[in-house]
Amino acid sequence: MEALRYAWFVKRTGTKTAGHTVRASTNQTGTPGPGGKRVRIQDVASFAGVSLGTVSAVLNNNGRVSTATRAHVQAAIASLGYRPDLYASNLARRHTQMLGLLVSNLQNPFFAETAQAMEDEAARHGYRISLTASNFSPEQHRAAVKQLLGARIAGLAIITSEHDDTARQLISASGIPAVFLDVGKPEENLAILRVDSRGGMKAAVKHLIQLGHRDLLFVRNSQEASGPPLLSHRLRDQGFAAAVRSCAIEGLKTNIVDVRGPGADAGEQAIASVFGRIHFTAVIAITDMVAMGVYRGLQARGVRIPREVSVVGFDNTYFSRFLNPPLTTVDVSRSDLSRLVIASLLQRKKTSQRLIHLPTSLVLRESTAAPPQQSPRKRAKKV
Amino acid sequence: MEALRYAWFVKRTGTKTAGHTVRASTNQTGTPGPGGKRVRIQDVASFAGVSLGTVSAVLNNNGRVSTATRAHVQAAIASLGYRPDLYASNLARRHTQMLGLLVSNLQNPFFAETAQAMEDEAARHGYRISLTASNFSPEQHRAAVKQLLGARIAGLAIITSEHDDTARQLISASGIPAVFLDVGKPEENLAILRVDSRGGMKAAVKHLIQLGHRDLLFVRNSQEASGPPLLSHRLRDQGFAAAVRSCAIEGLKTNIVDVRGPGADAGEQAIASVFGRIHFTAVIAITDMVAMGVYRGLQARGVRIPREVSVVGFDNTYFSRFLNPPLTTVDVSRSDLSRLVIASLLQRKKTSQRLIHLPTSLVLRESTAAPPQQSPRKRAKKV
DNA sequence: CTGAAAGCGCTTACAG
DNA sequence: CTGAAAGCGCTTACAG
Numbered sequence: 001m002e003a004l005r006y007a008w009f010v011k012r013t014g015t016k017t018a019g020h021t022v023r024a025s026t027n028q029t030g031t032p033g034p035g036g037k038r039v040r041i042q043d044v045a046s047f048a049g050v051s052l053g054t055v056s057a058v059l060n061n062n063g064r065v066s067t068a069t070r071a072h073v074q075a076a077i078a079s080l081g082y083r084p085d086l087y088a089s090n091l092a093r094r095h096t097q098m099l100g101l102l103v104s105n106l107q108n109p110f111f112a113e114t115a116q117a118m119e120d121e122a123a124r125h126g127y128r129i130s131l132t133a134s135n136f137s138p139e140q141h142r143a144a145v146k147q148l149l150g151a152r153i154a155g156l157a158i159i160t161s162e163h164d165d166t167a168r169q170l171i172s173a174s175g176i177p178a179v180f181l182d183v184g185k186p187e188e189n190l191a192i193l194r195v196d197s198r199g200g201m202k203a204a205v206k207h208l209i210q211l212g213h214r215d216l217l218f219v220r221n222s223q224e225a226s227g228p229p230l231l232s233h234r235l236r237d238q239g240f241a242a243a244v245r246s247c248a249i250e251g252l253k254t255n256i257v258d259v260r261g262p263g264a265d266a267g268e269q270a271i272a273s274v275f276g277r278i279h280f281t282a283v284i285a286i287t288d289m290v291a292m293g294v295y296r297g298l299q300a301r302g303v304r305i306p307r308e309v310s311v312v313g314f315d316n317t318y319f320s321r322f323l324n325p326p327l328t329t330v331d332v333s334r335s336d337l338s339r340l341v342i343a344s345l346l347q348r349k350k351t352s353q354r355l356i357h358l359p360t361s362l363v364l365r366e367s368t369a370a371p372p373q374q375s376p377r378k379r380a381k382k383v
Numbered sequence: 384m385e386a387l388r389y390a391w392f393v394k395r396t397g398t399k400t401a402g403h404t405v406r407a408s409t410n411q412t413g414t415p416g417p418g419g420k421r422v423r424i425q426d427v428a429s430f431a432g433v434s435l436g437t438v439s440a441v442l443n444n445n446g447r448v449s450t451a452t453r454a455h456v457q458a459a460i461a462s463l464g465y466r467p468d469l470y471a472s473n474l475a476r477r478h479t480q481m482l483g484l485l486v487s488n489l490q491n492p493f494f495a496e497t498a499q500a501m502e503d504e505a506a507r508h509g510y511r512i513s514l515t516a517s518n519f520s521p522e523q524h525r526a527a528v529k530q531l532l533g534a535r536i537a538g539l540a541i542i543t544s545e546h547d548d549t550a551r552q553l554i555s556a557s558g559i560p561a562v563f564l565d566v567g568k569p570e571e572n573l574a575i576l577r578v579d580s581r582g583g584m585k586a587a588v589k590h591l592i593q594l595g596h597r598d599l600l601f602v603r604n605s606q607e608a609s610g611p612p613l614l615s616h617r618l619r620d621q622g623f624a625a626a627v628r629s630c631a632i633e634g635l636k637t638n639i640v641d642v643r644g645p646g647a648d649a650g651e652q653a654i655a656s657v658f659g660r661i662h663f664t665a666v667i668a669i670t671d672m673v674a675m676g677v678y679r680g681l682q683a684r685g686v687r688i689p690r691e692v693s694v695v696g697f698d699n700t701y702f703s704r705f706l707n708p709p710l711t712t713v714d715v716s717r718s719d720l721s722r723l724v725i726a727s728l729l730q731r732k733k734t735s736q737r738l739i740h741l742p743t744s745l746v747l748r749e750s751t752a753a754p755p756q757q758s759p760r761k762r763a764k765k766v
Numbered sequence: 767c768t769g770a771a772a773g774c775g776c777t778t779a780c781a782g
Numbered sequence: 783c784t785g786a787a788a789g790c791g792c793t794t795a796c797a798g
Contacts, residue, residue: 051785086534088775091470112495151469299707322647324682434769471791
């Protein structure tokens with residue numbers, strides 16, 4: 001037994017010291033190890049005739065290596081095609097240069113655009129993004145968080161429409177810096193990013209009222225799953241309600257339609273279901289995707305935008321200005337969002353801002369105008 | 384020196400065996416280790432009163448653990464909130480359950496939708512996707528591949544428009560199973576996914592010709608960077624050219640416009656630049672995004688689709704059927720693509736298919752119709 | 767069915 | 783400026 005231990009010991013410390021080697025250590029030869037063809041740091045060291053620690057130093061720019069040695073090692077790295085093992089190095093380092101990002105869905109342009117902006121911003125700081133989509137499911141949300149937490153990420157951004165309390169507690173307990181979109185209160189390691197949805201909604205409603213609209217239709221969608229309503233949607237709902245309240249004007253009438261399903265489908269169906277039954281001269285869509293469906297629903301029925309009905313969206317996705325007519329919508333800056341989130345995740349000091357406010361702004365395009373003078377056509381039956 | 388070595392040795396093997404402990408090993412107590420608050424597998428083992436190997440066995444479902452012990456260990460895991468360290472386990476395991484995916488850009492719905500489909504399909508096999516965007520830049524492409532290769536991914540899918548030869552050689556040399564979109568020839572570990580762009584283009588051209596169109600405008604976009612043309616675009620170019628050749632019909636005229644920039648912008652500008660100067664009754668856009676810009680360009684000039692001009696897109700992105708009118712486009716199935724790619728990456732046998740064909744199909748919607756009978760309005764000056 | 771040992775491929779004090 | 787040692791937190795033969 002003692003012999004066995006000794007053999008292992010010798011193998012670990014190398015053969016240079018002695019003739020008491022028990023097993024041949026192929027790692028000293030510079031050839032790939034016995035297990036596979038992966039080039040290891042030791043191979044580079046042997047090849048360059050330096051020690052393993054020196055190679056590591058040049059890899060990590062830990063000064064104290066002469067220029068000549070550095071160049072020599074780098075040549076060895078290049079000629080062997082060496083690539084450091086991410087898992088070994090992160091394990092040894094005890095931390096990663098990886099930020100986790102959880103979004104609801106990549107199909108939705110808002111999330112896709114945000115993910116892209118986060119990746120760019122993270123790269124600017126030397127970090128990478130580990131991206132996961134929850135598909136709006138709290139279960140997938142929780143599973144993704146568990147995975148990310150096991151991956152020793154340096155920080156975690158939860159930019160989702162759905163929410164999961166268990167996941168949140170896990171994150172809180174982990175002590176990892178995190179940012180949540182919209183939901184809950186800040187904690188020691190949790191910052192909250194508050195997008196001013198209410199302000200955006202208010203601006204949209206005010207804009208329509210100032211144009212003379214008095215019959216507003218608010219179109220929203222719910223997820224397939226019978227879970228709780230999406231948080232981002234709830235805030236936009238509240239924003240709409242608050243805006244209507246604060247704008248209390250003689251004769252203002254509002255209706256709300258909710259349809260299950262993906263944005264554009266829901267928007268189209270919403271129009272199909274209320275058309276001819278509810279009177280409205282303006283539509284506020286809860287997202288640009290929904291607005292796109294609303295366009296389709298309206299235009300398929302020969303309704304002209306904005307001459308007969310005005311439409312406002314929310315998100316200012318890339319495509320919104322290419323719709324016909326270009327969509328008036330509420331802008332949420334992806335780059336500001338990314339900058340604020342990444343900055344929050346990366347700053348170590350505990351004194352940092354725990355509540356991050358992101359303003360919104362109404363982008364005026366051509367989908368809104370004054371309502372038609374005369375009572376609209378037959379569809380416009382009052383309710 | 385020998386004493387020091389011995390101390391280390393004892394520490395590694397634990398204190399159970401003897402009184403010759405040199406330093407106290409806090410790891411045996413079940414409390415978090417001295418370094419931080421991360422719970423380790425040894426903590427779970429101590430807490431449950433079993434050995435570390437047993438905990439590992441229940442974590443990895445390596446049979447041979449009694450039901451009672453398993454339950455007991457799982458309780459310990461739950462009550463300590465233990466989460467295995469991804470880096471340590473992957474290092475020890477020598478492989479990961481991670482697949483790399485490189486796409487050009489997440490803003491483009493085709494890539495976003497494909498990424499989403501790949502994630503779903505990978506999850507079905509117990510794998511995760513490490514997603515990176517190259518932003519169409521060969522340099523970023525190469526850097527991303529290097530990172531992915533260092534991350535010991537189990538497989539790598541390159542679904543990009545751009546290409547980099549160095550990256551390809553690195554992948555080839557690594558021996559990691561990989562799939563490339565469209566480019567090059569299969570090798571030992573490299574499969575090629577060939578999307579039948581030519582077939583799709585041919586179908587589009589034939590469709591328009593059968594409707595009676597004789598003046599076709601092909602609208603394409605190039606990237607900002609002055610690099611080589613995108614591969615996917617080159618194939619679609621060729622498809623267009625081949626289709627026109629094979630359809631050689633009396634009086635068939637074609638023009639090609641190329642504009643630099645992102646899809647929708649390019650499409651809009653393309654129309655702006657040729658409108659009134661080139662005669663066309665149908666537009667074939669190289670992507671749906673470009674088609675969206677073409678819509679905008681046409682409609683801003685009062686041209687009705689399809690009554691005056693027909694438009695065909697390529698990709699069948701989610702939004703295409705919500706355009707007004709719904710876009711006729713060439714479909715590339717995201718789910719088929721994902722299934723084929725993941726299957727190729729995961730199958731170990733070398734005899735597997737190295738050349739994967741993915742058919743395309745023309746989806747007929749309302750953006751195409753017979754050309755106007757009489758010579759179009761003033762814009763329609765022959766060239 | 768269980769446990770102690772050997773190893774994964776790095777980094778980072780530490781001693782020279 | 784360089785090198786040998788200790789450690790990161792796991793997995794997986796191997797011996798009992």
